[in-house]
Amino acid sequence: MKNVKKIILYTVVVLLAVITFLPFLWMISASFMHPGESSAYPPRLFPSDFTLMHYKDLFTRLNLTTYLLNSLVISLGVTFFSLFLNSMAGYAFAKYRFAGKKKIFSLLLSSMIIPGQVTMLPVFLLLKSLGLINTYWAIIIPGMASIFGIFLIRQFAMGIPDSLIEAAKIDGAGDTEVYLRIILPLCRPILLTLGIFTFMGTWNDFLWPLIVMTDSSKYTMPVALANLMGEHVQDTELMMAGSVLTILPVVLVFLALQKYYIKGIMMGSVKG
């Protein structure tokens, strides 16, 4: 009886895994096929003749290097600035005493329910009047501080004992030194978690880059891919190669640091 149950369970689990993974497998395999080969009946799962031509095409003819670099610079930029600012703000909310602290914090939290789209147009006009549309800053500046990030760091920093900070102050450390030498090192795990979230979120974001990057030389990978889709809708194999390159960086980051990522989901859900 137990064995039958086990077999059924395994069948379901494996089947679900196959369904989850099949689209990726097909994407990878089609990206190595010759043009037109993926449009066959019955569908082919593996290329008959392995070719790298689509990848070569993407890098030489279609400026993929530019888009990859754009995405990379923007994602790293947002991650860097947001870790810096969120950690300062989170630390301040956790350990400093100032007038209206509780009110400001609950105001921030309640504004989290407002969807990003509501502020999109005003922010766009603001950036436009500053002349920042079509620059990396158009994505980096709005991404620099996030309420979720401040919240995550505050929760973590509250667990740091006050005695540590006081001891450092008695030893003559200023506010900056306490932040740099005590808070930041202690917050390392949460900074890593937040960093992965921010990096992936920025890399995968589509609507905002689509709005603020109107010049094709500033496209990020998702925007470039969507644009490519419009022009090369028939070139299935080429599109698949583009998809592989769009997905690959985030998947690698995830696989390398999945422990921190999954911890972040749990923290956000338990305390959110």
Added chain:
Amino acid sequence: MSFTDFDIYALGNLSYLRFVGLRNYLRLLEDPLFWTSVKNTFYFVLAGGPLSVAVSLSAALLLNTKLIKFKGLFRVTYFLPVVTTLVAVAVIWRFIYHPRFGIINYVLGLIGLTPIDWLGDPAFSMPALILMAVWKNFGYNMIIFIAGLQNIPEDLYEAADIEGASAWQQFWSITIPQLAPTTLFISVITMIGYFQLFAEPYVMTQGGPLSSTLSVVLYMYQEGFRWWNIGYSTSIAFMLFLLILIGTVIQFRLQKDTE
């Protein structure tokens, strides 16, 4: 801004900007396309949301049984679609849904069903988007459900075993009530996320066929950034906010009533 006629002329010269009071909202109420987008978004949220929560819960239950090994591997596999770029996923699924060469229609053919023009038929375009969205998102909620399941005290099940309760009874009278807070959280974030449907229809259908996949955010984008009716577009965004707010309040109310 939603009270102005902010458009492409005002974008060039702010002195063209006029205050129009509630006129944008009145226009919105009479705009059939807006109502279509609201209807489609509700379709997506009401059909896709519960389906997504159900799949996540089933996957979490599966991975939480003691009989299964290699849990870590399966968990990562199920989670993979969550971290991948939505645009790339939409590109892939466009071909999976291909009426002639797509894998799905091939499988349907194998079991003797006629092929479906998934993205070309207004009756199937939204189900196609829902299916893809569930595939992409269920891993995220699954992780939260697993955490919730692991917080249920083991002795509750042991006691039920002694009393002779079946697995099914245990599920309904222990697992579901104990998971209620987790489920509420998941339902709310899933709903908020699904209300913001955009990239899927943008890449896969452009809102078509026959506006059957036009979502509120896609409509807002088209009005605001394709036609530069910024004032009007802002009022759509604000309506979206109201919808999400109302939806969240309703969910909390429902939760309270069942308690």
